[in-house]
Amino acid sequence: xxxxxxxxxxxxxxxxxxxxxxxxxxxxxxLANIIFGKGLKPxxxxxxxxxxxxxxxxxxxxxxxxxxxxxxxxxxxxxxxxDKGQQxxxxxxxxxxxxxxxxxxxLEAHEIIGNRIVETLKSAEDKASAEQGLIDxxxxxxxxxxxxxxxxxxxxxxxxxxxxxNFRVEKGILEDFGMLREAGIxxxxxxxxxxxxxxxxxxxxxxxxxxxQVGKDLRRKATQATIWALVxxxxxxxARFKLAYGVSAILTLTHDVLVTLSVFSFTQREINLPVIAAxxxxxGFSINDTIVVFDRVRDNIKMMRKSPFEDILNASIxxxxxxxxxxxxxxxxxxxxxxxxxxxxxxxxxxxxxxxxISGAYSTIYQSCPIVYFWQKIFGTGRRVRx
Amino acid sequence: MKKGLRWKLxxxxxxxxxxxxxxxxxxxxxxxxxxLRGGIHLVLQVITEDAINIDTDxxxxxxxxxxxxxxxxxxxxxxxxxxxITIPGTIPDQEGAVRDLLDENFRNWDYVFVGATATLTxxxxxxxxxxxxxxxxxxxxxxxxxxxxxxxxxxxxRQGLSGDRIILELPGVDNPERVKNLIKTTAxxxxxxxxxxxxxDEQALLTSxxxxxxxxxxxxxxxxxxxxxxxxxxxxxxxxxGKDLRVVRxxxxxxxxxxxxxSLNPEGGRRFERVTGENIGKQIAILLDDKxxxxxxxxxxxxxxxxxxxxxRFTIDEAEDLVVLLRAGALPAGIKYLEERTIxxxxxxxxxxxxxxxxxxxxxxxxxxMVIYYRLAGVNAVTALILxxxxxxxxxxxxxAALTLPGIAGIxxxxxxxxxANVLIFERIREELLTGKxxxxxxxxxxxxxxxxxxxxxxxxxxxxxFLFQFGTGPVKGYAxxxxxxxxxxxxxxxxxxxxxxxxxxxxKKRKDKMSI
Numbered sequence: 001x002x003x004x005x006x007x008x009x010x011x012x013x014x015x016x017x018x019x020x021x022x023x024x025x026x027x028x029x030x031l032a033n034i035i036f037g038k039g040l041k042p043x044x045x046x047x048x049x050x051x052x053x054x055x056x057x058x059x060x061x062x063x064x065x066x067x068x069x070x071x072x073x074x075x076x077x078x079x080x081x082x083d084k085g086q087q088x089x090x091x092x093x094x095x096x097x098x099x100x101x102x103x104x105x106x107l108e109a110h111e112i113i114g115n116r117i118v119e120t121l122k123s124a125e126d127k128a129s130a131e132q133g134l135i136d137x138x139x140x141x142x143x144x145x146x147x148x149x150x151x152x153x154x155x156x157x158x159x160x161x162x163x164x165x166n167f168r169v170e171k172g173i174l175e176d177f178g179m180l181r182e183a184g185i186x187x188x189x190x191x192x193x194x195x196x197x198x199x200x201x202x203x204x205x206x207x208x209x210x211x212x213q214v215g216k217d218l219r220r221k222a223t224q225a226t227i228w229a230l231v232x233x234x235x236x237x238x239a240r241f242k243l244a245y246g247v248s249a250i251l252t253l254t255h256d257v258l259v260t261l262s263v264f265s266f267t268q269r270e271i272n273l274p275v276i277a278a279x280x281x282x283x284g285f286s287i288n289d290t291i292v293v294f295d296r297v298r299d300n301i302k303m304m305r306k307s308p309f310e311d312i313l314n315a316s317i318x319x320x321x322x323x324x325x326x327x328x329x330x331x332x333x334x335x336x337x338x339x340x341x342x343x344x345x346x347x348x349x350x351x352x353x354x355x356x357x358i359s360g361a362y363s364t365i366y367q368s369c370p371i372v373y374f375w376q377k378i379f380g381t382g383r384r385v386r387x
Numbered sequence: 388m389k390k391g392l393r394w395k396l397x398x399x400x401x402x403x404x405x406x407x408x409x410x411x412x413x414x415x416x417x418x419x420x421x422x423l424r425g426g427i428h429l430v431l432q433v434i435t436e437d438a439i440n441i442d443t444d445x446x447x448x449x450x451x452x453x454x455x456x457x458x459x460x461x462x463x464x465x466x467x468x469x470x471x472i473t474i475p476g477t478i479p480d481q482e483g484a485v486r487d488l489l490d491e492n493f494r495n496w497d498y499v500f501v502g503a504t505a506t507l508t509x510x511x512x513x514x515x516x517x518x519x520x521x522x523x524x525x526x527x528x529x530x531x532x533x534x535x536x537x538x539x540x541x542x543x544x545r546q547g548l549s550g551d552r553i554i555l556e557l558p559g560v561d562n563p564e565r566v567k568n569l570i571k572t573t574a575x576x577x578x579x580x581x582x583x584x585x586x587x588d589e590q591a592l593l594t595s596x597x598x599x600x601x602x603x604x605x606x607x608x609x610x611x612x613x614x615x616x617x618x619x620x621x622x623x624x625x626x627x628x629g630k631d632l633r634v635v636r637x638x639x640x641x642x643x644x645x646x647x648x649x650s651l652n653p654e655g656g657r658r659f660e661r662v663t664g665e666n667i668g669k670q671i672a673i674l675l676d677d678k679x680x681x682x683x684x685x686x687x688x689x690x691x692x693x694x695x696x697x698x699x700r701f702t703i704d705e706a707e708d709l710v711v712l713l714r715a716g717a718l719p720a721g722i723k724y725l726e727e728r729t730i731x732x733x734x735x736x737x738x739x740x741x742x743x744x745x746x747x748x749x750x751x752x753x754x755x756x757m758v759i760y761y762r763l764a765g766v767n768a769v770t771a772l773i774l775x776x777x778x779x780x781x782x783x784x785x786x787x788a789a790l791t792l793p794g795i796a797g798i799x800x801x802x803x804x805x806x807x808a809n810v811l812i813f814e815r816i817r818e819e820l821l822t823g824k825x826x827x828x829x830x831x832x833x834x835x836x837x838x839x840x841x842x843x844x845x846x847x848x849x850x851x852x853x854f855l856f857q858f859g860t861g862p863v864k865g866y867a868x869x870x871x872x873x874x875x876x877x878x879x880x881x882x883x884x885x886x887x888x889x890x891x892x893x894x895x896k897k898r899k900d901k902m903s904i
Contacts, residue, residue, distance in 0.1 A: 203731065207729045214725045236843075240843055273862070277855055280851050284849075284870075285804065285848060288845075299836075322814055326760070326810045327806070327810050330804075330806050334749035335800070337746075337748040340748075341745035342741055343737065349796055
């Protein structure tokens with residue numbers, strides 16, 4: 001039988017003060033940074049604004065992108081490069097000052113700035129071609145391409161157009177009409193396309209604009225959801241176990257949430273909806289460990305009547321240790337897979353989970369049990385706590 | 388085989404078969420969310436004050452009528468704050484008569500007299516009703532417009548039961564700008580006789596009227612895109628409106644430029660015939676949302692049944708859009724966008740690819756670990772995991788829940804979390820085996836003693852996922868759903884099915900002293 005741990009007998013409780021100090025330091029430093037330092041960086045979902053994700057036909061260094069935007073007075077936009085190929089960028093419009101624009105018009109103002117950013121990054125040839133009445137192939141839909149092919153291919157225009165657009169969707173953007181040969185499009189069709197369309201220099205992959213009202217709403221809802229989830233845990237654990245365990249569970253979870261927020265304030269990653277989803281998942285997941293240990297404690301209290309409470313806690317942690325490590329391990333493996341292969345859109349989520357899984361595994365052992373211990377010591381009836 | 392086992396086996400195969408039937412082929416049966424298929428997500432707010440203002444205006448007109456009929460005098464009847472009308476300067480000995488009038492004919496209003504001023508306030512339940520109606524009508528109108536556009540599988544719903552927000556999800560739209568404008572347009576179309584104009588500014592417009600706007604007229608602007616701009620003085624009362632239209636089509640005018648042709652219902656047609664007959668040689672302005680889009684001169688009487696065309700320097704698309712708007716009807720109140728998310732199809736395709744590769748990597752990693760660590764029992768867990776995925780997809784298909792990118796993340800996470808139940812059980816069985824219990828005994832105590840921990844821990848995960856669902860918007864909701872279904876399914880596969888597999892293998896074996904775990 002393959003085992004990570006032989007029968008262990010580690011005195012985890014011995015390190016409780018050290019653990020408190022470590023967690024306390026991280027959380028206090030994090031809170032200090034949040035309140036007095038850099039703070040948390042809310043993403044578009046919570047602060048409002050426009051986020052545009054563009055794909056360029058040919059590579060353009062980030063410095064050039066910045067300069068182009070600077071020239072148009074859009075220099076305070078946040079530019080983030082997605083791939084190493086210098087072809088994909090995420091651009092966020094800078095927050096508009098309240099006195100600049102009425103709250104009512106915020107959304108439209110962001111939209112206008114968004115449009116300007118897209119227009120700025122389009123090349124001069126694009127504009128010239130568009131003025132000649134050519135259609136931008138890289139931004140056209142099936143309907144437009146069908147119309148282009150209709151005169152030459154009256155019968156098969158629609159099906160051809162669908163094949164062509166599907167291919168372009170797959171590729172994101174075409175650099176050369178010749179690429180269409182890969183999709184089995186004949187040279188004759190390609191020459192018709194060349195005559196009546198042009199390959200635009202960029203395509204907008206996604207664009208999100210969140211108005212200030214929605215941002216505010218989401219902020220409120222996210223905080224509420226997190227707090228109610230914690231309260232839900234407290235009630236459930238207190239009902240299934242005892243109040244001491246419920247209190248300990250909720251403090252442990254708060255610990256995990258705070259550690260995660262601290263990491264976000266230090267790394268200055270943006271907080272968006274998926275991050276909140278991850279935080280709530282951590283709340284739900286981290287408590288699994290805690291419950292498993294408490295479940296053991298519940299068993300062991302009956303079996304080890306003579307032992308001091310601290311020993312019962314230690315024994316319980318040791319008995320469930322391999323399970324805790326394995327489960328955290330499998331979840332960690334899946335989260336790592338998400339983090340590495342899941343792509344940019346889901347990356348923040350995966351990162352949050354990564355932090356949370358580590359924090360959750362640690363806090364079960366070093367926070368939840370010591371907290372129960374102290375609670376029993378202070379408020380306990382003395383029956384369970386034997387000194 | 389024992390009878391109990393047989394029934395459990397049949398039940399399991401039945402459920403798995405059903406899930407397979409529901410989810411196969413996944414490409415067709417599983418609904419993809421907007422973030423994976425591309426499309427527009429819009430949150431808009433109906434400016435419900437508009438509805439109250441419109442109603443207040445109508446009530447003011449009614450009040451004026453009634454005052455006249457009953458020979459009551461008042462200097463003016465004006466709109467106050469939202470949902471308020473003030474009648475300053477009521478002669479004191481009229482107060483009784485005014486009270487009678489209000490009691491009798493204006494039951495939707497509360498009123499107070501302070502000195503010579505009467506203040507009417509719309510009752511709050513009436514206000515609520517009007518607001519609610521406005522949102523429902525807006526919902527209906529938007530639905531009509533989207534239907535006219537031919538968007539496949541749109542979602543249009545009110546956010547909450549009594550809110551003023553509407554959520555729209557339109558998959559696979561090529562031109563988001565156009566759709567956004569189309570939905571936002573109020574689209575009140577009116578034909579009004581022109582008294583003067585167009586003029587460059589208001590002063591020039593009003594010179595022949597002594598510089599003041601006559602009681603029965605109003606000043607409107609020309610839409611700079613459709614006309615040469617400038618100001619028009621038009622009659623306050625419209626000859627016909629969009630409500631009188633019967634058939635609306637895209638057409639071309641005599642110079643072959645895009646235009647919109649219309650015909651009128653009998654009543655509107657008669658009015659149109661009378662007014663055009665009386666005003667030959669004069670201009671009649673066509674207004675869309677209080678802006679003049681064209682102001683043709685009446686050359687001849689237009690018979691009730693003939694209808695006409697609307698010109699306005701349209702492009703083909705613009706003419707088509709106007710047709711959509713006129714067919715779907717006007718919005719009862721203004722609309723404001725609060726949130727807009729447009730996702731192109733390429734990004735969605737890319738997300739699916741990456742989500743899939745992350746998912747496959749996660750599955751392989753977890754499965755490899757389980758088999759290496761728990762050997763045959765690991766194979767058991769892996770089988771349970773595969774069944775879990777099958778059930779998850781079956782449930783997604785059954786509930787028509789949309790699979791979103793965070794939803795894919797939820798599935799991947801479920802892979803890591805679902806084996807937890809197996810791990811808990813296997814570790815318990817190992818412990819029991821170490822104490823020297825028999826295999827059968829170890830399996831049964833392992834399962835029963837691990838169960839409380841499994842139940843409690845899964846339930847808490849579900850509790851937090853429910854809060855997430857409550858809070859979430861589209862993609863996050865999709866995540867919460869996959870997590871809830873995945874965890875619930877794992878309770879069945881990891882506890883019930885896994886136990887069944889143990890029982891089946893152990894029952895079939897002759898030597899019962901060795902177990903691969």
